[in-house]
Amino acid sequence: MEARAADLASGRENIPSMLLSLLFPLRCIHCGRPGEQLCPACEDGLASIGPHVCRRCGKPSSRDVSTCDECRGRNLHFTSSRAAYAYRGPARSLVHGLKYSGRRRLARLMAELTCGSDGLTAMCEAATLTFVPMHRTRKFDRGYNQAELYARALAKRLGLCCQALLLKRHPTEPQNRLDSLERKRNLAGSFTLHRKAAAGGRRVVLVDDVYTTGSTVAECARILRQELDADVNVWTFTRTVRR
Ligand SMILES: [Zn+2]
Ligand SMILES: [Zn+2]
Incomplete structure (x- = not known):
């Protein structure tokens, strides 16, 4: 409390955020322990992907491979995809x-x-970050697009530019409830280029929170490649790993 009073006196923390943190103390998002957003024990429990992966889709592997059973024969439209955690x-x-x-x-x-x-780091050199867009009605309901918040926070840390390059034209069913053919149908024509996206070849890192089958990021990459002549790499915070 004393530290917080000192923060307040020095202007490091404003009154509303002080009150909020007093009324709703931070709890670990995973185990609920009070104190931090993620406690040290749960941070240690994050399961990193790698070191060996499929160089194309990022699926964990016993050795580095150029393609795997999840991506072989598929037109994914991006150069590579990587994720931080399972x-x-x-x-x-x-x-x-x-x-x-x-x-x-x-x-x-x-x-x-x-x-x-x-x-x-490898995919970010001279790249612009962008994110998988959310339809405006869904964004209005939630108040934000989580992929955009993550992409913008990453760009800030990396000193890179983050731009909205895509728009979601109509709301779609959550992909995780659909089989592969339904996923394709669900996504067809659902994304378009953002009106402010400038043309010209460039490197783009497309950011999302989860990579499941890659159908959504592949559809986004297809448009970025087709419309902007962009080299697209995909970065996601997590990736589903089938055991
Ligand atoms: Zn915890
Ligand atoms: Zn693969």
């Missing part, structure tokens, strides 16, 4: 907390945890 345990809780519990400050923590990842 979509389980504390990483899954972070994604859910940001997406469904309104804890938008988690985006900054997620960026802090992942901004130094090898896979991300």
Whole structure:
């Protein structure tokens, strides 16, 4: 309390955020322990992906391979995709907390945890960051697009530019409830180029929170490549890993 009073007196913390933190003390998003957004034990429990992956889709592998059973024969439209963590345990809780519990400050923590990842650094050279867009009615309901918050927090940490390059034309069914053919049908024509997106060849890193089958990012990459002649790499905070 004394430290908080000192922060307040020195102007480091404003009154509304002080009151909020007193009324609703931070709890670990995974185990609920009070004190931090993610406690040290749960941070240790984050399951990193790698070191060996499929160089194309980022699926963990026993050795580096150029293609795998998940991506072979598929036209994914992006050059490569990488993720920081397996979509389980504390990483899954972070994604859910940001997406469904309104804890938008988690985006900054997620960026802090992942901004130094090898896979991300390699794809970010001279790149513009963008994100998988959300339809405006869904964004209005939630108040924000979690992929955008994460992408913007990452860009800030990396000193890169983050731009909205795509628009979602109509709302779609959540992809996780559909089989592969339904996913394709669901996504067909659902994205378009943002009116402010400037043309010209460039490197783009497309950011999302979860990579599941890659159908959504592949459709976004198709438009970025077709319309902007962009070289697209994909970065996601997590990736589903089938065991
Ligand atoms: Zn915890
Ligand atoms: Zn693969």
